[in-house]
Amino acid sequence: MFDQPFIVPALIILLISVPLVIGIIPRNNFYGVRNKKTLSGDYFWYKGNRFGGWTLIAASLTYMLTAAAFPYNNAVVDNFSIWQIHLGVLLLSLIGSLVFTFIYIKRL
Structure with a gap:
């Protein structure tokens, strides 16, 4: 699994998300979902960051x-299309995550 092209960034994102979910990161200007609303109070900070x-x-x-479904294999000649699938899924899921998070925060 560690030979997949974007597994390390995905694992890092997973690991830095856990403290946000369990609510141990206080309001700050460096780490977490930061916008005008989340920085305005603890309620919005913790709700927004937990969802994010x-x-x-x-x-x-x-x-x-x-x-896991579309493994990247260095031995295969035409791996560029698999690499594009991996990149596309990672980017689209991250963009979707940000969009859903900011929509949620806006509705708080």
């Missing part, structure tokens, strides 16, 4: 499932 953490975990797991 879950969506980032879902994005990471989506990539990992894709990597």
Whole structure:
């Protein structure tokens, strides 16, 4: 599994999302979902970051499932299309995660 092209970024995103979900990151200007609303109070900070953490975990797991379903193999000549699938799934799931998170925060 570690020979997949974007597994390390997916694992890093998964690991940095866990503290957001369990709510141990206080309001700050460096780490977490930061916008005007989340920085305005603890309620919005923790609710927004918990939801954002879950969506980032879902994005990471989506990539990992894709990597398992469409494994990248260096021995295969035409691997560029598989690489594009991996990149597309990772980017689309991360973008979707951010969009869903900011829509959620806006509705708080």
